[in-house]
Amino acid sequence: MFQSVGSPHHLIARRSRAANAMQLNFSQQMKMSQQMKLAPRMIQSMEILQLPVMALQERIDQELAENVALEMKENESDISDTEAEVEAEKAREDVETEKHEREELSMESDREFERLVEMSSEWPDDNLGSGSKVSSNRMDEMGDRQHDAMANMLARPQSLTDSLLEQFGFFNVPPEIGEFGDFLIQNLDKDGRLQGSLEETIMLFGKPITEEDATTTLGLIQMLDPPGVGARDVKECLLLQIKPETPYRDALITLISGHLEDLAQNRIPIIQKKTGLDIETIKAATEELAHLDPYPGRGYTDETSQNVTPDVEITRDDSGKYKVRLLDEWTPSLKISPYYLKQLRNDPDAQTKEYIKKKIDSAKWLIESIEQRNNTLRRVSQAIVDHQRDFFEDGPEAIAPLKMQQIADVVGVHVTTVSRAVDDKWVQTPRGLFPLKRFFGGGTQTSDGDEVAWDIIRMKLKEIVDNEDKSNPLSDDALVEELKKHGYNLARRTVTKYRKNMDIPSSRQRREY
Template sequence: MKLAPRIIQAMEILQLPMLALQERIETEMQSNPVLEMTLDEPPELEQAEPAPRETESERGEQAMVVDPEKESGDFERLAEFSDEYGGDYFVDEPTRRAAPPSGERDRKMDAMANTPAHAQSLNEYLQEQWTFVEMDEPLRPLGVLIINNIDADGYLRTPLDELRNQVDPPAPIQDLQQALAVVQTLEPTGVGARNLRECLLLQLQAEGRAGADVTLETEVVLRHLKDVEANRLPHIARRTGRSVEEIKKAIENLSHLNPRPGGLIGGREVPIVLPDITITVSDDGSVHVDMPEGNLPRLHISRAYRKMSRNRATERGARQFLQRNIRSAQWLIDAILQRRDTVRRVAEEVFKVQRDFLDEGEQALRPLPMADVANKVGVHVATVSRAVAGKYVQTPRGIYPLRMFFSGGTTTAAGQDMSWDAVKVKLKELIDNEDKSNPLNDEKLAQELQKQGIDIARRTVAKYRELANIPPMRKRREY
């Protein structure tokens, strides 16, 4: 079965998160001259005009599309959306007179000019510092070589023996060591380290705590990092001749050091989340599902270009070009409208089931398979999956991924449905409130949950604990 491009585009648009959809719209506006955005609220809206008539070949392509019982049938209603919703969100040209296509400042470029400035990368930051370092000239290119092999965390993972062979003739290992020693004096402190131990020692050295008089912190870093990771504090105390309290204080002093110094500069960007859905609760307790309109531009098809496409005085090739682009623009507008409608209907069904979450939080989440929502909305389960993918919802309790509200679950001894996410919340509460000097192992955690009516195995507790990045009992013990 071959799907028509229009159907494929609708599926793609439905699956896009908000930021990706914004980028897709910008790309379409750059490539499609007939697609424009309304920069202000028009006083009147013009009645939407139909897209140019499809050719015989395009109608044939459409006819190849669908088995109505399959998912693609969910997208066959695209043509209806322009008439039904066009005046609500996406409009044709406002009734004011359209400016000519030429001689007018390009509004598209104005709208897309406000893009974030380029963030300086770690490599750029180090190279900039390197240009001001005073050193023997033969070592300068070796420093550049080393900097180019430092990863985003700030580490030099490539052995010097391998680096020396990246220049011709191979560089003396002593020269590389000298160049590396200078690179390791650059900011951020700890950059250029070859492992965690060296990274922490470089930072201690910069603080004056790693000199000839070896401090306890330095000794812990040099000889006991694995013991720290395993929470074997009594063992470290015996080996160093110090008390457990002194070891705890040393580890506390080490905790301010940065194990990934490169992360301080550029590199990783904090992901920006734009919710597709906003959930509000009225004073009477009723739930309202809204789709924020400010996150997407209001799109329309240029009236001037539409008229040109119908004017027989327009050269035939240009007319066909405009008709193709008008049709493509209409498909995009229809697909975005259907995305909005589908996501809204899915969210409405979700919060009919998960209403208690808004009052009580994650512990009140109920089991909710996607198939149940698909049946309620009247679409294929794959359509629900696409509608949920990458979407976020703004609730009175904060912003959450929409997918979080779908999960399997169990039934408690009291007959209450409880999602596995709610079980995870119960598990975390047990661990947060346990005796830190004698924490619960997975078997005891399972027994405590069973006392609350939750039938759960030790293996499941271990799996959920690991998914929540909670360490095992041995590493949770406090001395």
């Protein structure tokens, strides 16, 4: 006889198996696995490589202030002296460590040493030798640099809000209108327009004010400079800028009030039919419309423009070869402090010795990271220049397709190293100032099988559009055929994409009547 699935015996057996499966099994197991972890030194090298020259200068100033074992080289003689001292220290380190351990075992009396942070108060300045002198000179130079930076700092430009509040203050208005006017001004967006409707702004104001007073206040703000501020939409912004003496005033008001979309699509015949204006008047009014600013607030900004400092300079020698030179005048040469190297050899206590060694190792890592950065940047830049020689000879129209992997293969580094080396770096060339990333880009093949960069195709596309018959502009299909005549076989969607990216209007919008 078969036992039913729902019988008590079957349920007990199933619960017993489930209980056994849920028992925890505690055991020790050995497992081998490989993990790749970046050492702190490698992380620091990558960070230093990615820094542009001015950021590197700030990093060095920070390290000079924090690391007592790091100093600036005063002159060229410091280079050989410091390097020799460091090498000698490396050779003596093992011997002295072994000797120190033997002496520690044989000595029974305790030795007391002052900590490193108390050395400056224990020893007079005249016994510190070159250490204090270099530190003093370093502090003087850092102070001079900070003073120069403050002296050349641009004054904060006046913002749109500051300008409008200053102008609005000249109106002799009741307190409630003055307070609401300040609130309105502070609620304008960066384009100078009112955010939301006037009714919504009254509700946000949260204080008693009539709609009539609110409308009067908004009208006062719309009288301020720049013309067009305080508008609630584009139409009102443009209409506020039309004066009684504006040429084609009536035609402008008509076009702005009801035909902005038709103007954007260049539907001149439709506008002519709807308004009864002749084409010449419409074209003349459109030219006047181009002088109006739909974003009057954008003339003000709270941000100051940043100067670009090139990291690399490219020059041409007498033989016609282009050479790379790092512009590192802002970057001081660094060395290990001889004073603290000497203190390390004087056999300090274990805590002091560990502190000094830590600072010296940190200084060595920084110096080596900077040298590695400069060497990598120089090699990467030279490889770029060698590949883009035609660019420097004939101009941007001769730029060649280039991928970072190609430069990585030439230099013998990983592609991410090339990416970090060129990131936020600028190069001064005989043809102007360019970001290093400017020389990288994809491309395609011509009908002859030659590689051509996308930049060249974009320039050719612009040239074709500029020289077309504006009364019968080329469609995207026609642009494809024109590019094919020059050897560039591209799909229509590719041409359309580049036309839009270059802000080239469609053929209908480019047509002139």
